[in-house]
Amino acid sequence: xxxxxxxxxLKIKLTPQRLAILGFLEGNKSHPSAExxxxxxxxxxxxxSFATVYNTLEALRGKGVLKELTIDPGKKRYDxxxxxxxxxxxxxxxxxxxxxxxxxxxxxxxxxxxxEIKDKHIEFYGICKKCR
Amino acid sequence: xxxxxxxxxLKIKLTPQRLAILGFLEGNKSHPSAExxxxxxxxxxxxxSFATVYNTLEALRGKGVLKELTIDPGKKRYDxxxxxxxxxxxxxxxxxxxxxxxxxxxxxxxxxxxxEIKDKHIEFYGICKKCR
DNA sequence: CTATCTGCAAACGTTTTGCATCTGT
DNA sequence: ACAGATGCAAAACGTTTGCAGATAG
Numbered sequence: 001x002x003x004x005x006x007x008x009x010l011k012i013k014l015t016p017q018r019l020a021i022l023g024f025l026e027g028n029k030s031h032p033s034a035e036x037x038x039x040x041x042x043x044x045x046x047x048x049s050f051a052t053v054y055n056t057l058e059a060l061r062g063k064g065v066l067k068e069l070t071i072d073p074g075k076k077r078y079d080x081x082x083x084x085x086x087x088x089x090x091x092x093x094x095x096x097x098x099x100x101x102x103x104x105x106x107x108x109x110x111x112x113x114x115x116e117i118k119d120k121h122i123e124f125y126g127i128c129k130k131c132r
Numbered sequence: 133x134x135x136x137x138x139x140x141x142l143k144i145k146l147t148p149q150r151l152a153i154l155g156f157l158e159g160n161k162s163h164p165s166a167e168x169x170x171x172x173x174x175x176x177x178x179x180x181s182f183a184t185v186y187n188t189l190e191a192l193r194g195k196g197v198l199k200e201l202t203i204d205p206g207k208k209r210y211d212x213x214x215x216x217x218x219x220x221x222x223x224x225x226x227x228x229x230x231x232x233x234x235x236x237x238x239x240x241x242x243x244x245x246x247x248e249i250k251d252k253h254i255e256f257y258g259i260c261k262k263c264r
Numbered sequence: 265c266t267a268t269c270t271g272c273a274a275a276c277g278t279t280t281t282g283c284a285t286c287t288g289t
Numbered sequence: 290a291c292a293g294a295t296g297c298a299a300a301a302c303g304t305t306t307g308c309a310g311a312t313a314g
Binding site: 068070071072073076088090091097099100101103105107108111112113114115116117118119120121122123124125126127128129132 | 200202203204205208220222223229231232233235237239240243244245246247248249250251252253254255256257258259260261264
C-alpha cells in the first residue's frame with residue numbers, strides 16, 4: 001500500500017480525483033484503458049471527466065509512475081508498473097499478463113543502421129486458458 | 133517486381149485503385165500509415181477515398197499479404213512484409229526499420245498462466261542516426 | 265450478369281483542446 | 290494568493306459504416 005508521502009514526492013497537486021485514480025491503479029495488473037479508469041473513478045466522483053483522467057495519466061507518465069501501452073490498436077492502455085517487463089496478450093479476449101523476465105537480446109550492428117538502442121518491449125501473443 | 137499472376141492468385145478483384153496500392157506497398161520499407169497510402173495513391177486517382185484504402189488493406193491482411201502494426205499510438209501502420217521479424221523504432225522521429233533476426237525466447241510456464249503462446253513481436257526503441 | 269468494389273458523407277470511439285471556475289499548497 | 294487542476298462541451302483524429310452507382314471477372 002502506497003502511503004501519502006510517496007504520493008507527495010510526485011510533486012503534483014494531489015486532488016481527490018487524482019488520489020482516486022492512483023488508488024485504482026495501485027497494484028492493478030489489468031492494464032486498463034482510459035475508459036476503464038474513468039468508469040471506476042466515476043463511482044466516487046460523478047462529475048469526473050475524461051479531461052481529468054487524461055490530464056492525470058499524462059502527469060503520471062511524465063513522473064515515470066506509469067507506462068502507456070500501445071498493445072491495443074485503437075486505444076491506449078496503461079500499466080502502473082513502470083519497471084522493465086514484457087507482455088503476453090490473448091488475441092481473442094485481449095487479456096494481458098506481465099512477463100517479468102529480463103531477456104538479453106543483441107541486435108547485430110549492421111542491422112541497427114546507426115541507431116542507438118535504448119530499450120525494448122516484447123509482445124507475446126497467444127490464447128489464454130479461458131479462451132481455449 | 134511482382135507480376136500480375138502473383139496478384140491474381142490473391143483471388144480478390146484487381147481494380148486500378150488496388151493495383152496502385154499494391155504498387156505503392158511493394159518492397160516498401162517505410163511502414164506507412166493509411167494516410168501515407170491514401171496520399172500516395174491520390175496522385176493517380178484524385179477520387180480515391182479512405183474507405184477504399186481501408187477496404188483494400190483489410191482484404192490484403194486477410195490474404196496474409198501484409199501485417200497491421202500497432203507500434204504507433206493513435207494510428208495503425210502497415211508492413212507489406214508478412215514474414216516474422218521485429219522492429220527498431222526511433223522515439224524522436226518515429227522512423228521504423230526492420231530487424232530480420234529470429235530470436236529464440238522461452239517463457240517459463242509458471243509465468244504463462246496457461247496461455248498457449250503462438251507468436252511474438254519485439255519492439256526495440258532508440259535514436260536514429262539523423263536524430264542523434 | 266452479378267458479386268464485389270468505389271466513393272461520398274455521416275457516424276463512431278478515442279483523445280485533445282479551450283475556457284471559465286475552483287482548489288491544493 | 291495563485292499556479293495549476295477540474296469539468297464541460299466542442300473539436301480533432303483515425304477508422305468504420307451505409308448505401309447508391311460502377312466495374313472486374
